[in-house]
Amino acid sequence: MIGHSLGEYTALVVAGVIELRECLRLLGERGRLMAEVSGGRDFGTLIVKFREDKFGKIVERLKELGLEVACYNSPTNIVVSGDITNLTQLKNYMKT
Secondary structure (H helix, E strand, C coil), rough: CCCCCCHHHHHHHHHHCCCHHHHHHHHHHHHHHHHHHHHHCCEEEEEEEEEHHHHHHHHHHHHHHCCCCEEECCEEEEEEEHHHHHHHHHHHHCCC
């Protein structure tokens, strides 16, 4: 059983590695730590789908907005993380 991001916790429960109660405690602690690290700023992630020939332009835009690639889901699908305001700007950019 494998998972990604929060799905990793689900996979642990389904595989019998940890109990649901412990999983919920870990998720609560994870959320608390993420809020602490963010310093009260709103952070998030955005899935970006694109044609391969547009990847360079997207990476340039990420740098301009101070965003980071969180993971590569496929050659034409990435997860971007960063400040919500900047993610919104990227989302609007992707619509054009």
